[in-house]
Amino acid sequence: MRIPAAARAALLGAVALVAASLLAPPAGAASTDSAGPAAQAERPADPVAHDPTMVKEGDWYYVVITGDAGTHTYLPVKRSKDLVHWTELGPVFDALPAWIPQTLGTTPADAWAPELVRAGGEWRLYYAASQFGTNNSVIALATTPTLDPDSPDHRWTDRGLVLRSHPGVDDYNAIDPDVLQVDAQTQLLSFGSFWSGIHARYLDPATGKPAGDGDFPLASRAGGPVEGPSIVRHGGYYYLFVAFDFCCRGVDSDYRVVVGRATSPTGPYVDRAGVPMLQGGGTEVLRGYNEFVGTGGADVWPAGGTDWFVNHYYDATDAGTPRLNVRQLRWSDGWPSLDDPVNPSREVGHGAAYVSIVARSAGGVAEDVGCGYEGADIALAAATGSPCQQWQVERKGSGARILNRSSNKVAEVAGCDNTDGGDVAQWGWLANDCQRWRPATSTDGWSTIASVLPGARVIDDAGCAAGAATGDLRISTARGDACQQFRFQPVGRVLLADVAGTAALGIPDCTSASPASGSPRLQARSTDACQEWSFSSAGGATYTVTNVATGLQLSTSRCTSSFPDRGKLRVVASDASHPECRRWTLAPADDGSWTLTDAGTSVAQHLSLRLP
CATH class of the missing domain: 2.80.10.50 (Trefoil (Acidic Fibroblast Growth Factor, subunit A))
Structure with a gap:
């Protein structure tokens, strides 16, 4: 998908490790009796990037990324020898080929989600152009004999249209291309964003263009937030990586990467639990953590025994500037996992721990009912250890965001109904006060969870105070009783x-x-x-x-x-x-x-x- 604004490339110093106790400053606080760890070397800033694709030619790794709408930069190219320090090489195009605005009836400010593959003795660059928010889109192709800008053979040539989607006609969106070399004679183009999800079509390896009209649906999801496919073969399976949820919102982005596998490149793909990806399945392999917010736009590049995984993130230390991660992809028991980036986080760990929210009234735990998404109720249930019962509590502006592990949605006062009895349900993060909470210590180590909305109503086990607890969680005026108290148990x-x-x-x-x-x-x-x-x-x-x-x-x-x-x-x-x-x-x-x-x-x- 696209970059929302001109990206800044200012370098940021890493945060040095500090000699300090875990404790807050007030007098009487205890000490860990530690001199603390030594300060670490300054971390190089990751290069600006969105929807990266990466390959290697000679001694250089090359990355091509989505352009910058703010400066009308079309498909910038970068290269590196160590995957940490990158040199800007300039864009593929100074202006889009004329046929693209003629076809779309509008001039896109940038080009999106490039995919580099080596075929036919040349580098083929697939990319998308679109009218934002619609499926008025094209996938296009450009080629060059070499990526080395110092070579006399370096030149990009427009090869025209690969695929078109039409508003009101097609149920797919022709963006986010990925190409899989199935065998020496067979290539598969996967693509898609929202609408009916991820699709695939076979290509003619000689031309890089579609070989017939056959269409293969690969993945879809209720509400549509699935895009950015990347397929890789390992062992006897093909693995489909896709992005769930939303990019392009800066530090409020909640992009994450999930995977499924199949014995055929055209599916059916299922996740580790056996849920078909055409029914919303996907096993999570990466979500945002620490300064790496909204990780997605991924591309997998197999390279002589080492599988590389590149993705973008929105830098929480730099107002959400999109930047590059490069990770090694590893395999165990037939499923992938990801290393930390080659240029690792400034912070320890991998984001906020998950907790169970346990009610004092009945001992049940807060659950995303039915493991649903937007609008799903939040209620108390017997503890099962399900991800639908696990939550992250993180600061977001003037309060805490309570995020469900399964749905990636947040607890909110449903419909902003700030009255006694207002329901507590979940929705995608909108960064409004109906979704912000203020936990506070109550009695005997228990806590209350108050809305930041006027009146500071707290989450309540509905009916509990009258002796008729329903297990439904709602908000009500604070009373100070056990029906409004909870504990948080790390998972x-x-x-x-x-x-x-x-x-x-x-x-x-x-x-x-x-x-x-x-x-x-x-x-x-x-x-x-x-x-x-x-x-x-x-x-x-x-x-x-x-x-x-x-x-x-x-x-x-x-x-x-x-x-x-x-x-x-x-x-x-x-x-x-x-x-x-x-x-x-x-x-x-x-x-x-x-x-x-x-x-x-x-x-x-x-x-x-x-x-x-």
Whole structure:
């Protein structure tokens, strides 16, 4: 898809790792007794990019990207030898071929979603041009003998129309092309965005143009938000990667990448759970995290035993400027996974941890009912561990956004009905106050979740106060009773990081045979389990917090005394004395941070919860 505005390429310095405790500044806060990790080298800024395609010629990697509508730049090209430092080479075209505006009846400000393939002794560049918001679109082709601008053979030649879609006639959108070399004589063009989803047509390898009119639907989704296909073969399967949800909204973009596989290049593709991609299926392989917001526009490039995966993201540290990620694609048990980018994040972990939101009234957990999408109700249900019951709590403007893991939609006051009894449901992120919340500590470690709308009504187990709880979640005026109180239990393994996300709490030199006590410290991120923790319910709103590598539990020193170092973090065996020193409450703030409070000392740790 397209870039919304002129992109800025200002370099940003990386955030140095800071020597600091997890704790908030107020007096009485305990110390992690850590000198902190050393500052890391400055991170090079990723190049501006949207919908990248990448190949290699000679010693150089080449990337072509969607153009910049703000400057009428058509298909910029960049190259690099190390995948980190990139040189701008200029655009493929100074102006679009004349037949494109003649065909569309309008002059697009840019060209979209290029795809580079080597065929017929030349480089073939497929790209799209469109009237934004419609399926008045074309896929076009340009060729060059070489990508090297220093070669006398370097020249781009327009090869004309590949595919056209017409408003009111076609149920597909002819954009976002991808080409798969099925075998020496067979190529498959996949394409599509919204409308009826992703389609495919065979190409004539001699010309790069369609071979007949046969059309193969590959993926579709209720509401239409699926686009940007990329197909790769591995083992006995073909894998279809597509983008779900919405690009081009800067830091409010919620693009993510999902995958399915098939034994035939034309499908049927199914996800890991067996759900057909023509019925909305797709196993998630990448979503935005840290500064990498709205990851999508992906392209997979197999290269001599190494599969590369390139995508764009919207830079949260630079007002949503779209930039390039390059990752290695790996395979296990017949399914893909992604490494961190070659130029990794400035922060530890992979975004906010997921939590279950557990009601005090009945013990049920907040669930996206039916695992639905826009308009789906949110209600209490028995805990099953489903992604439909898992949520991220992150700061967004003047409050917290509560995002469902399955649907990628957010909890909101439905229809902005800010009255007692107003429903709590979900919708795509619109960045309005009906979708923002202010969690606050209540009693005994429990929390309330208030809307930021006037009146600060809180989420309520409907009917609970009258003794007739329905499990439906609605908003009502705060009463301070158990029907309006919840706890947040982290799901699976998490990192306990400082609020800025520059370091993670770990046990130095930890092993499974580690001593039964010790002091955890803030450290630069490693990939072992010594920095990973799990939360288990310990009754009421309390938890035990266990180090995954050692089985030791987080505790505090001198918990039952009044010594000066009382409250300092340590780890002890799970059967150590004074179990109250190993009990913790956890409360979110509307800025995305968390307060972890020891039940024995009431000393609080101010931190962020992150995915490993």
